[in-house]
Amino acid sequence: MDIIRAIEEEQINKDLPEISVGDTVQVYYRIIEGSRERVQLFEGTVIKIQGESSRKTFTVRRLSYGVGVERTFLLNSPRIAELKVTRKGKVRRSKLYYIRQRQGKSAKVKERTNY
Secondary structure (H helix, E strand, C coil), X not given: CHHHHHHHHHHCCCCCCCCXXXXXXXXXXXXXXXXXXXXXXXXXXXXXXXXXXXXXXXXXXXXXXXXXXXXXXXXXXXXXXXXXXXXXXXXXXXXXXXXXXXXXXXXXXXXXCCC
């Protein structure tokens, strides 16, 4: 088991910021289309973080033309070019699934001021 942990420790990306549930993040994700590579921005609220060490994933939700779009990213993926936290959220739950049924002002997460 120590060999597996050692291999996983090598794959962890150390330069990413600390994110938590409720934060608004900007994920710059590398997309390969044929022979071209481009970076696409996906900005939204983190509604779920699961896993541990190198298998850690987080799900980001945003509204796009009135439709909720969720995307799950592998935190230590080499395809993540950059990860920025734009707002820290004040939440009392570890999973924000209830936001899926909310609209407008009730779907907002309060901002944490002292962090």
